[in-house]
Amino acid sequence: MDKINSGISRRRFLATTGTGALTVSAVAVGVPGTGVQNTPAQAQAARPNTTITKNICAQCPARCGIDVYTTNGRVHAIYGDVGNPIANGKGCPKMHLGTYFLYDPDRFKGPMKRTNPNKGRNEDPGFVPISWDEAFDTVAARLNDLRDRGESHRFAHFYGRGWGPTDAGLYGDWGKLYGTPNAAIGHASMCAEGSKRAKRATDGNDSYNSYDYANTNYILNFGASFLEAFRPYNYLMQMWGKMRSKSPQTRITSIDVRMNPTMAASDRAVYIKPATDGAMALAVAHVILTEGLWDREFVGDFADGRNHFVTGQPIETAVMPEPVTDPETGEVTQAAPEGSGFVELWTHGMARWWNEELKDRTPEWAESVTDVPASTIRAVAREFGTTRPAMAIMERGPTSHTNGTYAGMAIHALNALVGSLYAEKGGLFYQMGVPYGGLPVNADDYMDDWAKNGAWKNYPRIDKARTEEWPMASHMMQEAGPNHLKGDPYKMDTAMFYYTNPIWTAPNPQVWEEALKDVFIIETSPFPSETAMYADIIMPEHTYLERWQDSPTYPFEGWPMTALRVPGVEPIYDTKHFGDMLIEIGKRINGPMGDYYREIDNVENVLRHRAKGFEANPGDNGVNSFESWAEKGVWYKKPYHWHHRRGKFYEWDGEGYNVEMTPEDVKAKLLKTPSGKFEFVSGYLEGHAAYIERELGVSADRVGLIQWVPPVHTGGGGDLHFVSPKTPLHAEGRSGNIPHGIAIHQPIVGGKNTVFLEVHPDTARARGIRDGDRVRITSDVGSIEAYCRFMPGHRRDTIVLPMEHGHWAHGRWARGRLPGHSGDVTANVSDPISGLASYYTGKVKLERV
């Protein structure tokens, strides 16, 4: 298209208007596709028509509160909400690009059905518009029929980013009433389950941590991509600014397999061989113990006060003398133990851990595994062990491997050793829930016989999570497609997708392309995607700027918080809220389930009932009703209720941390392990000893120990580690189609207009590859092409391709944009414990095309 002639020329335009530039704005500005012609804005006017509504950014899990600026019915600017404790008025690079979501020209503009029964990458679905009633009736008829046939288990809900009670929060009752074990299959196993399971195995909390970054003096960061993709990214950068300018400045050591902004900005960048972080963490622990740097008030000490942690030498557990009861007063006294045994306080299994694993995990041993010099490990351990408060953090880097949970446990154990769990200042803790009001009706009162006792209860989930195959995994979405293909445990009939696109995002998605051909697919995204191309019914939801939606915070600072989306504009297309779709389909299911959803009625009703919980618990910002919640955009209530101080745990009593907690109370609320302590020998894992022995080759009597387990790399014998990180511009599910994001996606190597494969020059030259050459990356599951850019800051054995492009059905800007998709060369292999897909454990071959 000829731009020069496409619009009116400047001079001709000026001549036409005849008044010069200041009246440019007097021309009506249309928003393409909306059919809306706006009234003109006045140049330099104070924007009398501008309104600001509260919302929550939806481009990553962080849940930043945003101010949405709407003038004359058109959203044109997005900034962070000053009143939101995560955003604090600030934004990450993604936040501002939100108007592209609303006005995306590739959006689905209303419900549609498929007319071409054939499904595949090259099949045009032949979508034709239908009414919402037809869409709901079609789906409900199908689901009623399935239920009548006694096959309701063959319906599955899949979701990626659930926000709260108005979407993913509705799944539980929906599945219970309808009768399917597959409501809902979440994407957690393709996200970051490794760190959650590592914490479950050690401190008993199946959760990400909350952190007090503002008060920590040391961060030991194992592959958490703090300044790129760790959540909540915007807030982490705010904390970075604080940590780097407070007194004393927070010292930061980052450990990663590649150069990146986090490594570059840290005080010390430690390169590590992929999948070996656990070995380094064990060696750090070894040094902390042998040099006497552990926190005695949390961990305990040797009875004689001397340090008996000597490399290669076992220690003993102290034998506690029998308590003595005074025959006259009845008072029980506990004498101090004698000898040189170790007396533990809030940890469990120290002597066994040391004797059977840690005593030989020296820095020299770790160097042979990790490539990190022993001297560096010692230096890091001494810094970490002598600085308080200090915290060790991690995410997908160490945990997206077959040994991920054990690696995560070793890293998290460092937090126990330096006493940072629940520490008064600069500690790690867990997220409190929101005191929501209840729904107007209870689903238990609407269960028919099928719901209560139907044969569906005999079936496992399609992904086999929580079965013998994956007993500790909460979700295994990546297995659902392959399982369906095999018909094991059965074939799905119908599947409904929300905020997830497994035909592209699952490891080895080629299998999903085949698997979903014979499943009736309901897709609910506002945008085209690979999964949408397989849809039989498209039910497009509102974008985040058009809908009401609440969202309790991800683990943040511990105290409870929930933000609210308020529509910035009326929906510009014929779309609906996903929660309303669930409710409307529910109303059409025969029997009492329909009655239940007629009582629930709609999402706004759900929100109003949830907000009633604030009447008795007004937030710190005065929010005590649905209306004030919508006005402020967030409800929150400080402080966090518990902390550890000098060997004792205390609970908040309304005025201060004044209530000393009993060991039973600590076990119930904070250290939820079988022992009620932080476990260096995990009771949780010991409960699955036979499984772990079978899957990981760790002998059953040792499975509980936090230990080094060698990784199993996938790829079929490739010689280069392949990692596919997310960049700061990675907007979940959509950044492949956002022009302003594409233009600045990978500044580290000048990635404008696409992303490049980052390769060390020596590695490239050894294969005859020059800077900028087109290259092929091959594993045993597939092959993709990319353009190479030299990055001398990376390890020579590790190549880096941001997970971003390679879409085949994502919108006009994503189409045909090299490189290929990293998933196409990623095997579907997962950590047997957490179930987390081992996205970063593949080894590939690299060659010039």
Place this chain on the structure above:
Amino acid sequence: MTKWGMVIDLDKCTGCQACTTACAMENNTLPGENWQDVLYYSEGSYPTAKLTWLPRPCMQCENPSCVAVCPTRATYKDMDAGGIVFVDWNKCIGCKYCMIACPYGVRFYADEKPVVEPDVRDVFPGTGQLHAPPYQGPHDDAVRGIGIQPKGVVSKCTFCYHKVSQAPAGVADLDEDNPETKEFTPACVRTCPPKARYFGDLDNPESEVNRLIADQRGVRLKDHTGNRPQVYYLGSGADVPAYQPPKKS
């Protein structure tokens, strides 16, 4: 008289490019037309590689070399506007002399092959203007290079003059954390998550920007050119590496 200045602390900057996107949306620029760019520099090699970055707005020089070379006086320094350097789109003929004269590379000519295709100007065609992007703001002031740019002109950072100009007279600093000045703070400063940016009046001895420049030894880039920027940098990262053209393979 007000002299607007910016201070950027490179010890706090995380290189995230929020400034770049906030600027792009606020100022209706095209993809890749980064009035507020972040440049990355890579030196050395594993295991002792160095990666640094430099956020780069227009320096709004006291003695701007771009102004001197403009044949139509389209580009000018407006002392009544805090010393901001503007391009009058009604006068600009797109000759690009100013782009060559600028030592900082902060001027743009977007009427060429788009950085990202399809061209957003084709996807979002305008009526009476070249295009109508989804993020188009309500401000238009072609005399100062604000709004949707017409064909064939040079564009540049205006320090968000459409915001800054609404600030209360005589204010020392435009701080996004101050509710009174938040809306008048330039987009890049307002959004910067680690608060690496400050904006205020260099002519006011009471301003925070002057205090930071004094306390933390603010430096101006390429001071030897005599351009005397109104943008100062703090921190150990202010040693901007020399440009090295990519090696021919």
